[in-house]
Amino acid sequence: MNNFHSITGVASMAWPAQRALCAILLMAGLLLAGCNRNSPDEPARPGQALASVNGEEITVLQLNEEIQRAGVPAMQQERARKQLLQALIDRTLLESEAAKRDLDRDPKVMQAVARARSLIIAQAYMQQRIGEAGRPSQAEVDAYFKAHPQFFASRRQFAMDQLIMPASAVTPALRTTFDRSSSLDDVTQFLDARQIGYGRAQVTRSTADLKPEVAAKLLAMPKGQLFYVQEGPRALLTALTGVRAAPVSLVIAAPQITEYLATRKSRELAQAEIGRLRATADIAYLNKDLAPDAATPGGKPAAVASLAGGPGAPRVAGAGPLATEATASGSGAVTATRAEAGMETRAEMGAETVANESNADKAALERGVAGLR
Known part of the structure; x- marks a missing residue:
């Protein structure tokens, strides 16, 4: 200048x-x-228009917001930018057409917009109020690691072979055969002879995935022990085929522990803040039927639920809740355990899979289950 x-x-x-x-x-x-014209090598500035849709601009700032909300990893952002820009164009077109039909003034739409605005503002306040107070210290992370050896240092992994079928297929005769069998092969002979459909899978679970009492029962079982579990409409006839040590070091576990403790602490702080606001507010229930019971004044603040995840143990990368090496066969789905094993009926013992498991195996197994329902 x-x-x-x-x-x-x-x-x-x-x-x-x-x-x-x-x-x-x-x-x-x-x-x-x-000054307003960027050179070819100059990166686009926030607010600069990337596209125009019937005269309405879509800016870098809008696209960056979409990328952030989508949680796109840095390595994939260049490709995602093109896809998300197209999504923004589509949304702009739809919003424009909706406005032409006065849908933005529809009472239901206006109510939904008002609700979204209320949630965003409430969440912004809670985030500002909690801030970094919810982040655990290294000492807290170390203490959690030491206090839960079954999740980390002393983690054990169970390998199981399962027959999967509808619970309705488990007749008294099948249960008797199962209880007397020494292996799942004996059970499959019974099933094949009577043309009872089933699926078969090999799954693994760890002490970090199961409730302590369930893990304790598995640890006490000898190799080859059969046990039965009913999981909703499915029955799981299961054989414990092996137990091995699968420890997780503090270095690997620390990020997940930190995130878990941060979520838990944020939830506690949020509940405390809701409690403080309720204690100082003048809340009157004009419809007495909707007032909380005297035993539970106010109840649990529902607004807190969205600020944190569930109460379960932290999920360690590479040591997920169900590492499944599954092969599905037959036309059905069955799972089984011996009645005398005293196992609880729990979904944790089922043949479910997690997101990083083989999609092909999962799809094959699900098709088999669906075919018998």
């Missing part, structure tokens, strides 16, 4: 005052236009 002042200074000395002023304004406009 120093060059600009020197040039205009010379111009004002050589020309009459009126012509000099016009020259200054003209040159200022040219310079500002040049």
